Structures are given as structure tokens and as C-alpha cells.
Amino acid sequence: MTTTTGTLTTAGSVGSAHVRVEGRAKVTGAARYAADLPFAELAHGWMVLSTVARGRVRSVESAPVLAMPGVLTVLHHGNAPRVDGDYVGTLGRPDPIVACFQDDHVPCAGWPVALVVAQTPEQAREAAEALAVQYDEESHDVAFYAGRPGTYTPENSPMLQAETLKGDMEAELAASAVVVDAEYTTPQEHHHALEPHAATARWEGGRLEVVDSNQGSMWVADELAKLFSLDPASVRVRSEHVGGGFGSKGVRPHQVCAVMAATVLHRPVRVVLTRRQMFTAVGYRSPTTQRVRLGADADGRLRALDHQAQNLTSRVHEFVEQSASIGRVMYDADAHHTVHRVVPLDVATPTWMRAPGEAPGSFALESALDELAEKCGVDPIVLRSRNEPVTGPVSGLPFSSRNVLACFREGARRFGWADRDPRPGLRREGRWLLGTGTAAATYPSGAAPSTAAVTAEADGTFTVRISAADIGTGARTALTLIAADALEVRPDRVRVRIADSDFGPAMIAGGSMGTRSWGWAVMTAVDELQDQLALGGDIPPEGITVRSDTSAAVAALAAKERHSFGAQFAEVAVDTSSGEVRVRRMLGIFAAGRIVNPLTAHSQFVGGMTWGISMALHEEAVRDQASGSHVSADLAGYHFAANADVPLVEADWVDDPDADDPVGIKGIGEIGIVGAAAAIANAVWHATGVRHRHLPIRPDRVLLSGSRDIASG
Incomplete structure (x- = not known):
């Protein structure tokens, strides 16, 4: 221990060890995950993925499959509902893989080309495996290596600073007593959370309802509304229990396929991905090649730090694994250069994966620091202490x-x-x-704007509603403790409801910003509720509810590293x-x-x-x-x-x-x-x-x- x-x-609950408030439900099987919830007349979809790395779909021979037992429909580019994949969502433009079956183009192996829907998952799988898809295959290129032709430096964006530079790198390297110049590589890695991706879609009372396993119910609801050109108020996404995400559980083809099929069949449809399908349909960590050059005085003080990182991306969507970013915070030098470069190949698009950028980037930079310590004859910890910055090495912020x-x-x-x-x-x-x-x-x-509602109930308890996501982190329990301390009550008097897009906008479970953003929203709502309760009077049967919005407050965080x-x-x-x-x-x-x-x-x-x-x-x-x-x-x-x-x-x-x-x-x-x-x-x-x-x-x-x-x- x-x-x-x-x-x-x-003196309150925060800072003390507490078991998960939903722990008993999880270990006894009472907690229902996305593929567990029962629905009347539920149908099951099975995705069919491309077996070629590049080309076009010549034909989908669905007639024999439609005659198989239980098969309800086969969706493909020739008959699928139209969607709008040309929108800007919470994290920018979507990966075109989510605009399923919109044309016959196949940009990589594992690209969705059809969905078979049947009465049972067994029937759907058997029919999907029997579906014959013919392709006009084209030559492809998936070879990734350092500095290969086609590599480029991406443009800056709100989420990416592609390159930073200060000082004269070559001059400082030439003046250094000790130099490390090495290339480091990391391979392609995959998320594979314990719970596979799964979604059930249905239309109920004119609203689209999706039960899903995701990292942000409001995020997914907003993206689906844009894809299907729906009023955002007509889309509800719930994701109460999630068995891991690690960056992969955003908007993915399985949710889109489920919505398409539910729209066509006028009944609930569930789509669950297999492990094999998860290797191509939900993103992955790109392989990287990283060149690190360090120049230092004999005692190990850095004069030059150059970190050049390269990753692959798909030809249809740009994703940058920001591996060089870690040096912008960790170590200062007289000359400091970091850059990210990408090369498009005939592969599926990578995505965020636990500690995106920092995980592979730290392997390269921290290995190079160790090599420098060896060459200087300095203890690795002492070397790091000698290069401890006072302010942000690139930003200059405190x-x-x-x-x-x-x-x-x-x-x-x-x-x-x-x-x-x-x-x-x-x-x-x-x-x-x-x-x-x-x-x-x-x-x-960091922190992102979020909203939360806190209700003082007539029975003396409190209910918190927030579109947070607990992907295994214990966020539901943490928010219970935060609310209890803010309300100055025991945790058992607080009920936290999460992962429902009807609760309003909130930060996703990603970027290590979830609990901080949600906690801030909850504390703000509690403060406002206490102001109302201080006025006195009885609490009505429906309770007293206050909703917070931290949009203005979080902007002040940008003043520091x-x-x-x-x-x-x-x-x-x-x-x-x-x-x-x-x-x-x-x-x-x-x-x-x-x-x-x-x-x-x-x-x-x-x-x-x-x-x-x-x-x-x-x-x-x-x-x-x-x-x-x-x-x-x-x-x-x-x-x-x-x-x-x-x-x-x-x-x-x-x-x-x-x-x-x-x-x-x-x-x-x-x-x-x-x-x-x-x-x-x-x-x-x-x-x-x-x-x-x-x-x-x-x-x-x-x-x-x-x-x-x-x-x-």
C-alpha cells in the first residue's frame, strides 16, 4: 500500500480516499454499458470493412445476403442516407471516415464499405462475412520512414504550434563541448479499451437517441447533429458507463452506421465493433521518427535543444502527433528549436491516444538527456536540475x-x-x-468551459447534473466529493448524474482537463445555489436548481504555463x-x-x-x-x-x-x-x-x- x-x-471529503460511488454496481454486473441495454425490436448491424488499401468499390453484391435468414438491409454507398461531412466540430473538421458510405472511394485498408443489419448479431455477422464486395484496386504506399518524400510541416492552428525557434542552433551546437545527435523511433500503437466501441440508435418522439460508449456525450451529440443536419435539440446521447477510452471514443463510424440504419428501418439498431475492426476504424497512435540534437557545456548546461518529430497521417485527414512539444516546457537552451512534420500515406487516420505527443516525445527527449548525462559524466538527475527553467522556455510565461x-x-x-x-x-x-x-x-x-446544474431537493439531498464522462478515471466519485465539500455535507447526500447530452455543454474526458473543468463548473453552481438558499424559505417539491457556466472564468488560465x-x-x-x-x-x-x-x-x-x-x-x-x-x-x-x-x-x-x-x-x-x-x-x-x-x-x-x-x- x-x-x-x-x-x-x-476537513471534508476532498483529499480522503473514497471507493467509487458506482463501484458496487460495476462489480455486481448491475452497471449497464452501451451494448447491455435492452430495447424492443432491437436489430444488429455488422460493419464490412475494405480488404484493399486503395481503390474504388466496383460493386456490393447484396442480393444473396438479403435472402439470408434474419437479414433486414445492407447499406452501402449506393443506398445509404446522405450526411454532411464538411462541417467544423468541437475539435475541427471530422475525419472523413465518419461520413460512411457517401461514395465509392477507398483510401485505406479497413475503410467501412457496407453495413449488414439483421435480427440477431449472429445473423448479421454471418451475412456480413458472406457479403461479396468487388474493387477496382489501385497502387498504394504505406511505408513510413524518416524524411521520406512528401513530408511537410503543417500549418499552425488553435490546437497546433507546428514550429518554434529561438537563437542560432548551428552556432550553439558548434560551440558546445558535448553534443548528442540521435534518431529515435516509436511504432504504431492502439487503444483497445476493455469495452469495445458500441452504440445503439433509435428515434423516439421525433428525437434521435443514442446510447453510446464515448468520452463526451454532448460532443458526440453535437457532431451527429451536424452530420445528419439535425436541430441539436433533437439529438440526445447518453453514455453512463464507459469501459475505457484513451482518446479513441469520439465520433466513429459505428455510431453513424447505427443512426443510418435506425433511420432506414424505423427501429433501434445496435452496432458493436470487433477487436479486429478497432485496429482501423477508431484511430491509433501514429509511429514516429524523432531526431534530437542536444549541445551542452562540459558540465551539462544546455546550449542547444533541437527536437524534430515526424509522424504519418492519412491522405484524407491530417493528424499531427505533437511529439516535439515536451521540450517547449521541460528544458531551456540558448538555441531552442522544435518542429512537427507529417507525411500522408494510404492508411487510416491516427488520433489522440493517452498523452498524445508527450508519450512518444518523452521517450526521445528523455533518452537523449540520459545520453547527454553519460557523455558529460553527470548524474541524470543533476543534469536535469542544471537545466531547470525559470519560465516557459518557449512561451516565456511564468x-x-x-x-x-x-x-x-x-x-x-x-x-x-x-x-x-x-x-x-x-x-x-x-x-x-x-x-x-x-x-x-x-x-x-488546462480547463475548458463547462456547465453544471445543482439542485437542492426538498428532502435535504442535492443532485448534480453535468455532461461529464467517467471513462474509468473515477470522475463521478471525484465530482461527488467536490460537490459535497462545496455544499458542506456528507457525500451520501449528493447524487451526481453524468454523461447525458441533455445536461448541457461540458468538457470532454480528454486532455487531462475533464475533472478540473467539471469541478470548476460544479463549484460555481454550488456557490450560486448557496446564495439563493441563504435567502431562506422552504424548498418546493421540485427543488431549487441553479446552472453555472464557466466560459468567462477559464480564459484567465492562459496567463501562465x-x-x-x-x-x-x-x-x-x-x-x-x-x-x-x-x-x-x-x-x-x-x-x-x-x-x-x-x-x-x-x-x-x-x-x-x-x-x-x-x-x-x-x-x-x-x-x-x-x-x-x-x-x-x-x-x-x-x-x-x-x-x-x-x-x-x-x-x-x-x-x-x-x-x-x-x-x-x-x-x-x-x-x-x-x-x-x-x-x-x-x-x-x-x-x-x-x-x-x-x-x-x-x-x-x-x-x-x-x-x-x-x-x-
């Missing part, structure tokens, strides 16, 4: 709080870092070489006979603002760190160049950390007050993975003396890495 170091606590060095001090103490011999390849237990490594972590801490920070530590053992790498222990210490619920916060940190083990050693989606499709698109061929791969993982935090922030909360859902892979890779170097710059660190790569000790056993 972890202890908490200096955890912020109050930090709202920055306690990364406190994380390193506490982590070093608990991990036993002071006893570490910095020389690599010296510690051995039998056939195992042992090593330790560390890395820094950071992730932005607001980030969570952390320090990752790892110990590994490397088998000299097989090349296997085992993580023996991990410790993460974080500075993440006010911790609302230590129980679920600890779970979030440990979950991210565990994913870091997968990222470092296991995860790698492989694409066949000839077909453009994935090799082994399932959870047998796509490896990730199993129970036996996960050692003792400890997570804790230090005090991280933000004096001018009315909420004090920072996001914790994503920072746990940041730096974790780098800490493991740095530990592998310490164990073997060989640097691994390409993830994952597979046994074959270890054996072929050139270590004489490993090769000879």
Missing part, C-alpha cells in the same frame, strides 16, 4: 507551479538512487544484468541468454495539483506507468507493406503487458499548490505514461551498456544490439 507524501487534505525537482528528490530518496553506480553493465544476478534509469514527466493542465510534472524511476533485469527484459520495480512521483481522491488517483498513475511498460517492451502494430493491412490484427498478435510482466509499481505525489487557481486540480489521467518508457530504456542501457533508440525493446533487438556480454551469455 502506497503512502502519500504531503497530500493535500481538507509557471503556475513547477515542482519537478521535488519529484526527483522524493523519488531518488525512496528509490535508493544515491546508491547507484553510474557505470553500465556491472550489476549481475546469474544470467541477468541489472540496471536502473530515470526520466522526467510533464503534461498540460500550467502543467503537471513527475519523475519516473525503473529497475530492469536483462537476460543475457534470451534478450528478455523484465521490469523489476517502478516508482513514479508526481506534482499534480490538488488530489481529490487518493484511491482513484493512485490507480490512474499506476495505470499509466503500467502502459509505459507495454510501450517500452511490447506494443508494436506491424503493417504488411504489400497489402497495406495489419499483421495479426488481434490481441494475440498485438502484444501488451500481461500480469506477469507488471512488477511492483508504486505511485505517489508531492504538494503542488497553485495559489491563483480557484480549483487547484490538475489532470492525472495521462501524465502516468509520460517518461515511463524512457526510464525503462535508460535502465536497459545501464544494465547492458547498449542504447536502444527504437521501441519496443524486443528480445531480438537486445540480442542483435552488439553487446558482447549478452551475445556470449
Whole structure:
């Protein structure tokens, strides 16, 4: 059981450990997920995806399938309802993959080309697998590598600063006593939450109702309204329980297909994706190539920092994996350059995935910092402390709080870092070489405008309504505690209802901004409610309700750099006979603002760190160049950390007050993975003396890495 170091606590509920308010319902099976809810006359849709990487659909031979038992319809580009895919939504223009069946164009393998709907899911699947689709196939290109032809720097946008530059990079590199110039790569990775994507659509009383598994019910409702040219008030989306999302559960083809079929058949239709379909239909983390150049004085003080990141995107929609962004916050230098570049290929569009940009970017930058420390003969933690910025290295803004060095001090103490011999390849237990490594972590801490309604009920309880999404983070419980403290009542007197678009606009569960944004809205509503209650008088049977809107208040956050920070530590053992790498222990210490619920916060940190083990050693989606499709698109061929791969993982935090922030909360859902892979890779170097710059660190790569000790056993 972890202890908490200096955890912020109050006399109320916030800061104390609480089990999830919906925990009993989940473990007993009473909680209903998107594919669990019963509907009268429910039909089932099964998506048919393209088997070619580029071309056009010549024909969909639906007649034989329509004659099969239970089949109700086959939708394709020749008969599907028309949608408007040319709109600007919450996060910009949509990926064209959601405008299903609008033409015969096939831009990648796994592109939706048809939907078979039947009375039962078994009938739908059998018919979908029997559906013959003929293509006019065209040549394709899916090869991704550094600096390949067609690579370009994207334009700036509100969500992307493509390039930053200050100082004379080449001059500072030339004047540096020590230089690191290396290329790092990360592979394609996939979300694959425990609950697959699922949606049920129906028309009821002139309104479109969708029960879905998503990261923002209002977000999805707004996008569907735009796609189908509907009055936003006529669309309702609910998503009460979600079994994980990690960035992939926005608007996806399965929801659109369900709405199309429900519209055509005038009955509820459910579409659930398979694991194989999730490899192409819901996004993924793009592979990256990253060149990092560091120039420093002999003592390790940075003179130059150059981070150039490249990722792939589809030919139909641009997505930028902002891997170079992490250096804009972490380290200053006299010359500082970061840039993102993309190359369009015949592939599905990537998307946000837990700690987008920071996860792969931290592997490259924090590995390069470790290489610099080695060349300078400086302890990796000391090197980082010598390059600790006073203000934002690029923005020049003051930090709202920055306690990364406190994380390193506490982590070093608990991990036993002071006893570490910095020389690599010296510690051995039998056939195992042992090593330790560390890395820094950071992730932005923002907030977005949100609304919340709080009702004082006649029976003395309170009801909170907000379009928040609990994707496993414990947000429902955190909001209960925040509301209880603001109302100065016990948590059992507060009922929090979430994930219903009828509750009004609210931030999505993404960007580590959800709980902070929602908590702010709830606290604002409570303040206004208490003002009304202070006037006295009885509460009427319908209660007294106040609705808040934080649109104006959150704008003030832009005046400072607001980030969570952390320090990752790892110990590994490397088998000299097989090349296997085992993580023996991990410790993460974080500075993440006010911790609302230590129980679920600890779970979030440990979950991210565990994913870091997968990222470092296991995860790698492989694409066949000839077909453009994935090799082994399932959870047998796509490896990730199993129970036996996960050692003792400890997570804790230090005090991280933000004096001018009315909420004090920072996001914790994503920072746990940041730096974790780098800490493991740095530990592998310490164990073997060989640097691994390409993830994952597979046994074959270890054996072929050139270590004489490993090769000879």
C-alpha cells in the first residue's frame, strides 16, 4: 500500500480516499454499458470493412445476403442516407471516415464499405462475412520512414504550434563541448479499451437517441447533429458507463452506421465493433521518427535543444502527433528549436491516444538527456536540475507551479538512487544484468468551459447534473466529493448524474482537463445555489436548481504555463541468454495539483506507468507493406503487458499548490505514461551498456544490439 507524501487534505471529503460511488454496481454486473441495454425490436448491424488499401468499390453484391435468414438491409454507398461531412466540430473538421458510405472511394485498408443489419448479431455477422464486395484496386504506399518524400510541416492552428525557434542552433551546437545527435523511433500503437466501441440508435418522439460508449456525450451529440443536419435539440446521447477510452471514443463510424440504419428501418439498431475492426476504424497512435540534437557545456548546461518529430497521417485527414512539444516546457537552451512534420500515406487516420505527443516525445527527449548525462559524466538527475527553467522556455510565461525537482528528490530518496553506480553493465544476478534509469514527466493542465446544474431537493439531498464522462478515471466519485465539500455535507447526500447530452455543454474526458473543468463548473453552481438558499424559505417539491457556466472564468488560465510534472524511476533485469527484459520495480512521483481522491488517483498513475511498460517492451502494430493491412490484427498478435510482466509499481505525489487557481486540480489521467518508457530504456542501457533508440525493446533487438556480454551469455 502506497503512502502519500504531503497530500493535500481538507476537513471534508476532498483529499480522503473514497471507493467509487458506482463501484458496487460495476462489480455486481448491475452497471449497464452501451451494448447491455435492452430495447424492443432491437436489430444488429455488422460493419464490412475494405480488404484493399486503395481503390474504388466496383460493386456490393447484396442480393444473396438479403435472402439470408434474419437479414433486414445492407447499406452501402449506393443506398445509404446522405450526411454532411464538411462541417467544423468541437475539435475541427471530422475525419472523413465518419461520413460512411457517401461514395465509392477507398483510401485505406479497413475503410467501412457496407453495413449488414439483421435480427440477431449472429445473423448479421454471418451475412456480413458472406457479403461479396468487388474493387477496382489501385497502387498504394504505406511505408513510413524518416524524411521520406512528401513530408511537410503543417500549418499552425488553435490546437497546433507546428514550429518554434529561438537563437542560432548551428552556432550553439558548434560551440558546445558535448553534443548528442540521435534518431529515435516509436511504432504504431492502439487503444483497445476493455469495452469495445458500441452504440445503439433509435428515434423516439421525433428525437434521435443514442446510447453510446464515448468520452463526451454532448460532443458526440453535437457532431451527429451536424452530420445528419439535425436541430441539436433533437439529438440526445447518453453514455453512463464507459469501459475505457484513451482518446479513441469520439465520433466513429459505428455510431453513424447505427443512426443510418435506425433511420432506414424505423427501429433501434445496435452496432458493436470487433477487436479486429478497432485496429482501423477508431484511430491509433501514429509511429514516429524523432531526431534530437542536444549541445551542452562540459558540465551539462544546455546550449542547444533541437527536437524534430515526424509522424504519418492519412491522405484524407491530417493528424499531427505533437511529439516535439515536451521540450517547449521541460528544458531551456540558448538555441531552442522544435518542429512537427507529417507525411500522408494510404492508411487510416491516427488520433489522440493517452498523452498524445508527450508519450512518444518523452521517450526521445528523455533518452537523449540520459545520453547527454553519460557523455558529460553527470548524474541524470543533476543534469536535469542544471537545466531547470525559470519560465516557459518557449512561451516565456511564468509557471503556475513547477515542482519537478521535488519529484526527483522524493523519488531518488525512496528509490535508493544515491546508491547507484553510474557505470553500465556491472550489476549481475546469474544470467541477468541489472540496471536502473530515470526520466522526467510533464503534461498540460488546462480547463475548458463547462456547465453544471445543482439542485437542492426538498428532502435535504442535492443532485448534480453535468455532461461529464467517467471513462474509468473515477470522475463521478471525484465530482461527488467536490460537490459535497462545496455544499458542506456528507457525500451520501449528493447524487451526481453524468454523461447525458441533455445536461448541457461540458468538457470532454480528454486532455487531462475533464475533472478540473467539471469541478470548476460544479463549484460555481454550488456557490450560486448557496446564495439563493441563504435567502431562506422552504424548498418546493421540485427543488431549487441553479446552472453555472464557466466560459468567462477559464480564459484567465492562459496567463501562465500550467502543467503537471513527475519523475519516473525503473529497475530492469536483462537476460543475457534470451534478450528478455523484465521490469523489476517502478516508482513514479508526481506534482499534480490538488488530489481529490487518493484511491482513484493512485490507480490512474499506476495505470499509466503500467502502459509505459507495454510501450517500452511490447506494443508494436506491424503493417504488411504489400497489402497495406495489419499483421495479426488481434490481441494475440498485438502484444501488451500481461500480469506477469507488471512488477511492483508504486505511485505517489508531492504538494503542488497553485495559489491563483480557484480549483487547484490538475489532470492525472495521462501524465502516468509520460517518461515511463524512457526510464525503462535508460535502465536497459545501464544494465547492458547498449542504447536502444527504437521501441519496443524486443528480445531480438537486445540480442542483435552488439553487446558482447549478452551475445556470449
